[in-house]
Amino acid sequence: QEEQDPNVTLVTATAPISVPTHGGRAKCLQRLVRLGLPVPRTVALGFGTVHRIAQGDLPDIHAILSRFPDSALLCVRHSSEDMDWGGPGSVLNIGMNDATYARLRDKIGKDAASALYQRFVMSFAIHVARLDPDAFEEIESVGQEGLAQALKAYEEQAEEPFPQCAERQLAEVLRSMARAWEGTTARLLRQAKGAPVDAGLGLIVQEMALGLGIGECGSGVLQLVDSDTGLPQVTGRYLSQSQGREALQGGQAALYLARDPRGPSLEDLEPAAFEELKQYAAYMRNKLRAEMQIEFTIENGQVHVLDGVRVKRSSRAALRIAVRLAEDEIITRQEAVMRVEPHSLTELLHRQVDPDAQRDAIGRGVAASPGAATGRIVFSSNEAQASAARGEPCVLVRRETSPEDVRGMHAAVAVLTERGGMTSHAAVIGRGIGLPCVVGAVRMGFRHDDKLLLAEDGRRFHEGDIITVDGSAGQVLAGAPKMIEAALDDVFHVFMSWADAERDIGVRANADTPQDAATARNFMAQGIGLCRTEHMFFEDDRITPMREMIFADSPKDREAALARLLPMQRKDFTELFRIMEGMPVCIRLFDPPLHEFLPNDRAGLRALAEAVDRPISEVTRRVASMGEYNPMLGMRGVRLGITVPEIYDMQARAIFEATLDASRIGAAVVPEIMLPLVSACREVEIVRTRIDAVAAAVRNERGRDFDYSLGVMVETPRACLRADEIAQHAHFLSFGTNDLTQMTYGLSRDDAGRFMSHYVQQGVFPEDPFHRLDAEGVGELIRIGVERGRRANGGVMLSVCGEHGGNPESIAFCRSAGIDYVSCSPFRVPVARLAAAQLAI
Numbered sequence: 001q002e003e004q005d006p007n008v009t010l011v012t013a014t015a016p017i018s019v020p021t022h023g024g025r026a027k028c029l030q031r032l033v034r035l036g037l038p039v040p041r042t043v044a045l046g047f048g049t050v051h052r053i054a055q056g057d058l059p060d061i062h063a064i065l066s067r068f069p070d071s072a073l074l075c076v077r078h079s080s081e082d083m084d085w086g087g088p089g090s091v092l093n094i095g096m097n098d099a100t101y102a103r104l105r106d107k108i109g110k111d112a113a114s115a116l117y118q119r120f121v122m123s124f125a126i127h128v129a130r131l132d133p134d135a136f137e138e139i140e141s142v143g144q145e146g147l148a149q150a151l152k153a154y155e156e157q158a159e160e161p162f163p164q165c166a167e168r169q170l171a172e173v174l175r176s177m178a179r180a181w182e183g184t185t186a187r188l189l190r191q192a193k194g195a196p197v198d199a200g201l202g203l204i205v206q207e208m209a210l211g212l213g214i215g216e217c218g219s220g221v222l223q224l225v226d227s228d229t230g231l232p233q234v235t236g237r238y239l240s241q242s243q244g245r246e247a248l249q250g251g252q253a254a255l256y257l258a259r260d261p262r263g264p265s266l267e268d269l270e271p272a273a274f275e276e277l278k279q280y281a282a283y284m285r286n287k288l289r290a291e292m293q294i295e296f297t298i299e300n301g302q303v304h305v306l307d308g309v310r311v312k313r314s315s316r317a318a319l320r321i322a323v324r325l326a327e328d329e330i331i332t333r334q335e336a337v338m339r340v341e342p343h344s345l346t347e348l349l350h351r352q353v354d355p356d357a358q359r360d361a362i363g364r365g366v367a368a369s370p371g372a373a374t375g376r377i378v379f380s381s382n383e384a385q386a387s388a389a390r391g392e393p394c395v396l397v398r399r400e401t402s403p404e405d406v407r408g409m410h411a412a413v414a415v416l417t418e419r420g421g422m423t424s425h426a427a428v429i430g431r432g433i434g435l436p437c438v439v440g441a442v443r444m445g446f447r448h449d450d451k452l453l454l455a456e457d458g459r460r461f462h463e464g465d466i467i468t469v470d471g472s473a474g475q476v477l478a479g480a481p482k483m484i485e486a487a488l489d490d491v492f493h494v495f496m497s498w499a500d501a502e503r504d505i506g507v508r509a510n511a512d513t514p515q516d517a518a519t520a521r522n523f524m525a526q527g528i529g530l531c532r533t534e535h536m537f538f539e540d541d542r543i544t545p546m547r548e549m550i551f552a553d554s555p556k557d558r559e560a561a562l563a564r565l566l567p568m569q570r571k572d573f574t575e576l577f578r579i580m581e582g583m584p585v586c587i588r589l590f591d592p593p594l595h596e597f598l599p600n601d602r603a604g605l606r607a608l609a610e611a612v613d614r615p616i617s618e619v620t621r622r623v624a625s626m627g628e629y630n631p632m633l634g635m636r637g638v639r640l641g642i643t644v645p646e647i648y649d650m651q652a653r654a655i656f657e658a659t660l661d662a663s664r665i666g667a668a669v670v671p672e673i674m675l676p677l678v679s680a681c682r683e684v685e686i687v688r689t690r691i692d693a694v695a696a697a698v699r700n701e702r703g704r705d706f707d708y709s710l711g712v713m714v715e716t717p718r719a720c721l722r723a724d725e726i727a728q729h730a731h732f733l734s735f736g737t738n739d740l741t742q743m744t745y746g747l748s749r750d751d752a753g754r755f756m757s758h759y760v761q762q763g764v765f766p767e768d769p770f771h772r773l774d775a776e777g778v779g780e781l782i783r784i785g786v787e788r789g790r791r792a793n794g795g796v797m798l799s800v801c802g803e804h805g806g807n808p809e810s811i812a813f814c815r816s817a818g819i820d821y822v823s824c825s826p827f828r829v830p831v832a833r834l835a836a837a838q839l840a841i
């Protein structure tokens with residue numbers, strides 16, 4: 001018969017069974033058979049056969065049954081290509097009928113035999129014949145009486161006696177499972193888990209080990225590690241007189257596997273079976289090169305292995321399991337590196353909402369910075385600071401954040417904004433400092449004046465109410481769900497060192513403050529790829545001299561303000577150089593529109609009026625006059641360097657003086673200075689001449705020499721196209737893919753959050769292009785820039801410092817385009833290191 005239908009195959013060590021034809025479970029069972037484990041006799045039906053069954057074309061059922069000893073009970077289980085896609089539920093005890101019942105009654109006793117028969121009638125009725133479940137679920141008694149009731153209910157509902165013929169039973173089970181797989185609901189469900197439209201289903205027909213009867217009988221699961229931590233620990237449950245996975249629902253009655261203070265165990269009850277199972281699991285770990293969970297049945301003291309699946313695991317457990325397998329030389333270090341999903345590392349770096357916790361979602365937005373935190377709602381940065389001073393964790397809720405909010409963000413445990421996208425202010429700062437953040441929660445109501453936050457379903461949350469921001473899921477939750485802590489332990493560092501050994505593209509961090517730099521070092525970034533110097537002015541008491549500088553209406557006033565800023569900047573840079581200990585530090589000169597630093601509320605205007613000793617009305621007028629229609633395309637970036645050159649002069653001087661100071665106390669420093677928003681080669685020439693002059697002056701004054709390199713941010717389309725000219729004046733080019741994406745699409749990075757979800761849902765964009773680099777459009781500009789830049793200057797160093805530098809798919813693009821290093825927020829550095837390593841293996 002096998003020749004007629006090669007897809008109906010007895011599972012032996014040599015049978016032609018593969019995952020793409022018979023599914024994962026069939027393949028795994030074959031491996032267990034090869035290992036000589038006590039697996040009950042099994043027949044595998046391939047995808048083609050099952051598909052034909054769904055169409056009504058049954059294989060030779062008699063031939064299948066002839067594979068099994070007479071009157072054996074059978075079970076059917078699904079075997080899809082990827083077991084995570086799910087599949088129809090198993091059906092057990094097929095073949096049960098009056099005759100089998102009579103025979104079993106003599107062998108295993110009346111109670112056990114009638115319990116088995118009753119179970120089968122019920123599951124056949126509900127899952128195969130699709131009769132009304134209520135009629136069966138209300139049967140309370142088990143045993144002979146329950147059996148009689150079930151048979152009667154079947155006959156009433158189906159208008160025929162319960163089918164006695166094993167062939168018909170099996171045929172109907174196979175047909176019902178095959179059809180269930182092809183139904184629309186099941187297809188949508190598995191497609192959501194990544195299954196292709198035409199994913200196939202295999203089925204396994206297996207002889208039952210009964211689990212009910214005389215002597216010790218039962219079923220359970222066993223694994224050798226804890227699924228949450230990955231630490232070695234025999235875990236699982238066992239239930240006497242049970243079948244399938246009943247032990248997992250068995251509540252109090254189920255036993256622990258290993259001896260346990262919480263209750264009785266299989267080890268106490270049946271030590272020999274326990275030992276045997278442990279040995280099988282260890283053997284499987286060695287031979288199948290993975291931690292496996294065994295599904296087993298004990299029949300009168302004898303162990304049967306029904307199935308083996310890879311143990312379910314948290315991200316933390318996945319990492320530890322991979323490391324331990326490599327340390328035990330079961331897999332190579334490269335394989336260990338490949339076994340952990342890069343994105344999953346973010347779960348280890350931050351606190352998370354416990355996956356088992358109840359979630360009361362009150363709003364959704366862009367998952368802008370991962371991790372979760374719980375706190376009381378505050379609506380302003382001042383309140384956030386006051387709350388932090390009282391030692392009360394708070395969530396800062398804003399329409400959007402601006403430089404003025406940075407102190408508030410530092411004081412808060414999480415941030416929620418109404419506006420914004422992946423690269424808006426709150427998102428960038430949040431990721432930089434590891435602060436959970438959800439932005440663009442447009443369906444929630446933000447009523448700052450009433451100090452009120454409205455949930456999407458209309459519930460009202462006031463200042464002081466407790467909410468949780470889940471920046472990994474992009475959700476806002478009411479109350480304080482249970483959390484799990486970050487886990488940066490030795491295993492993590494060992495694992496990452498293995499990844500680094502494979503990697504062939506550099507990973508630096510975007511770090512603006514000493515604290516960021518320390519985080520970057522902690523996560524083993526290979527330097528700083530972008531220090532956004534404007535962020536340094538949001539700290540402490542700097543905003544006032546900064547505002548005075550912007551406000552100055554004569555060069556003399558401006559010089560005075562800059563003179564106050566110089567020592568602050570010098571100290572910042574010295575500190576960064578000291579922390580980075582000779583690693584490269586790339587400092588970007590001032591970039592944002594100046595007016596971003598000016599106050600926008602009455603209290604701020606008044607403070608500024610006091611500082612510059614002018615009436616509020618005048619200050620207000622000037623602030624208004626500095627406003628721009630389109631600030632992101634206005635007076636910012638290198639345009640400031642051309643029109644207000646004193647700012648860049650001051651910054652260059654601070655960098656050079658810090659270089660000399662830091663080199664005196666530690667490793668020699670060669671700073672990298674970077675110009676933002678360049679669009680014309682001439683901009684670079686002009687600014688470079690001034691910076692060279694500042695360097696010459698500092699060398700002269702200090703009587704000491706130093707080196708530095710000057711580079712250009714390529715973040716306008718024109719800079720990509722003119723990269724050949726520009727590269728002739730630059731030691732390095734760094735693609736600022738945030739602005740480059742904004743300008744290539746003509747898509748505001750601060751407003752895209754409003755419609756991005758519509759765009760992605762309707763398939764206009766496959767993904768938010770601020771999140772995953774658009775390889776086709778923006779990517780083409782980058783390839784042009786790389787090619788032209790290198791052609792004109794073979795030694796030019798190339799990098800990407802937009803937020804895409806921390807996104808695995810985008811890193812793959814960068815590597816293929818020939819980029820030397822990527823730079824991303826410190827908390828994304830480990831993800832980038834692992835993603836880059838996997839690309840090189």
Ligand code: PEP
Nearest residue numbers: 715736737738739801802
């Ligand atoms: C960029 O535009 O990609 C970039 C890194 O600079 P910023 O995000 O500060 O504009």
Ligand code: MG
Nearest residue numbers: 715736738739
């Ligand atoms: Mg930019």
